[in-house]
Amino acid sequence: MSEEIKNQERDGQDSIYGNTYGAGMRAMVRSLQAAFFVLALIIVGMVIYFFTFGGYFVVESQEYVLVLRFGRLVFQFDKGAHWVFPYPVNEIIRIPVNQQTIKSKTFLPQNFGQKINPDMGPQNQTLVPGRDGYVITGDENIMHTSWTLNYTIKDPELYYRKCITPKDPKDPDEVFTDKETNEIYGPRGPRTLLGNVLDSAVLRVAASEPVDELYRNTSDFQEKVEKLFKKTITNMNIGIDVDSVHLKSEPPAMTKPAFDQVLKAELDRDTVKQDARKYEVQQKNDAEAQRAKILAEAEAYKKRVVSEVEADGKYFKAILAQYKKSPQTVLVELYNKKLAEALAEVKGKYIINKKPGGKQEVWLKINPEPEKSQQKLKDNKR
Numbered sequence: 001m002s003e004e005i006k007n008q009e010r011d012g013q014d015s016i017y018g019n020t021y022g023a024g025m026r027a028m029v030r031s032l033q034a035a036f037f038v039l040a041l042i043i044v045g046m047v048i049y050f051f052t053f054g055g056y057f058v059v060e061s062q063e064y065v066l067v068l069r070f071g072r073l074v075f076q077f078d079k080g081a082h083w084v085f086p087y088p089v090n091e092i093i094r095i096p097v098n099q100q101t102i103k104s105k106t107f108l109p110q111n112f113g114q115k116i117n118p119d120m121g122p123q124n125q126t127l128v129p130g131r132d133g134y135v136i137t138g139d140e141n142i143m144h145t146s147w148t149l150n151y152t153i154k155d156p157e158l159y160y161r162k163c164i165t166p167k168d169p170k171d172p173d174e175v176f177t178d179k180e181t182n183e184i185y186g187p188r189g190p191r192t193l194l195g196n197v198l199d200s201a202v203l204r205v206a207a208s209e210p211v212d213e214l215y216r217n218t219s220d221f222q223e224k225v226e227k228l229f230k231k232t233i234t235n236m237n238i239g240i241d242v243d244s245v246h247l248k249s250e251p252p253a254m255t256k257p258a259f260d261q262v263l264k265a266e267l268d269r270d271t272v273k274q275d276a277r278k279y280e281v282q283q284k285n286d287a288e289a290q291r292a293k294i295l296a297e298a299e300a301y302k303k304r305v306v307s308e309v310e311a312d313g314k315y316f317k318a319i320l321a322q323y324k325k326s327p328q329t330v331l332v333e334l335y336n337k338k339l340a341e342a343l344a345e346v347k348g349k350y351i352i353n354k355k356p357g358g359k360q361e362v363w364l365k366i367n368p369e370p371e372k373s374q375q376k377l378k379d380n381k382r
Helices: 002-051 156-162 190-206 211-216 218-236 253-325 327-344 371-381
Strands: 056-059 063-069 072-077 080-083 090-096 100-107 142-153 174-177 184-188 240-250 350-354 360-364
Touching (some): 072 080, 090 156
Antiparallel strands (some): 100 142
16 A cells, blocks of 8 residues: 555656746757757858869969978969869968069168258267168268068968968068067068178178268169179078169268268259269260361362463463464564453553653553443443
8 A cells, every 4th residue: 555655656746847948848849959950051061162263363473372281382373263172181372473672671760751950959869779771881880771672472472481471471570579488579571681791791791882972873883783693682582683783872960061061062063063064075075077178178179279370371382382372473463452341440551652852652541431430320220
C-alpha cells in the first residue's frame, strides 16, 4: 500500500516538473534552431563570397599587383581583372609604379622661410645643432640645401622584398618605436631609405668642395649628387629607377644680405660683360661692313682706272699710227682740238693777230649773250 502511494507521489512530482520547465525547454530549442539557421546562412554566404567576389580584383592604371600565398609570391599582374582565393589564403599587394617624389629638407633650419631682422642681434639667428639643418662644405663653411627626388619602381617584387615597405606600399612609412619604453626611433620604409641615401650623397659631395664653388656652380653640385645617388641605388639593387634630382640652395640667414650683394654684383658684372660682348660684336660687324665697302669701292675704282687706261692706250695707239703717216697733220689737229676745248671754258675771247710791218689786228666778241638769256630762250622753245 505504501509502495503504491510512493509511486503516485513520484508521478505527481514529474507532472509538476514537466508543466513547469516544458515551455522553457521548447523556447530554448527554438532559439538554438534559429541561431543554427542564421549561422548556417552566414557560413554559406561566406563560402559563396570566398569563392566569388572575395578573390576578385582589378589592376588599376599606374600600379602593379603581387599575390602572396601564405607569404610566398605566386602571381604578378600589371593590368586586367583577376580572381584568386582571398585572405587568409592569398594576400593582394598593390604597388604604385607611377613617378613618385621625395622632398628632403634635412639641411634646412627649423625656421626656414621666416623673415629675420638683422637688427635683432645674433642670439635669435644662430643655428642650433640637432634642430636646424645645414651641410658642412670642404672649406669648413656651411650652407642650406633642399632636394627633390623623382623616381619610379621598375621591379615591384624586388622593391617590396628589399625596402621594408608598409603592409600597404601606398601608405606612408611606418614609425618604429620601442615596445617597452614607447621611445620613438623614427620612420622606416622605402621613402625613409631613399631620403637617407640622398642625404648621405649630399654630405659626401659637399664635403669635397669649397662653399664658393658649390654656390656658383649649383648645376655641377646637383649633377655630382645625382650621379653618386644613382650609383648607390644601383648597387643596392632595390628595384628603383632614379629619374631626376633637383637642388635649391640657400646661404645662412645671417649672411644672406652679404650673399645677395655678392650675387647682385655678379649679375651686374655679367650684364656689363654681356653688353661689352654685344658692343664688340657690333663693332666687328660694322668694321667688316666698312671693310667690305672699301674693298668693293677699291675694286670698282680699279676696274674703272684699268678700263680708262686701256681705252687711252687704244686711243694713243690709233693716234700713233696716224702720226707715223702724217705727223704735221696730226699735231695741228690735236692742237686745234685742245685749243677749242680751252676756249670753250672762257667767257670773253680776244684774238690778236700780228701783221707784217708791225701792225696788229684785234678781234673782239661784242655783247655775248648772257647764259640766263640763253636758258630762258631754250625754255621758251620747249
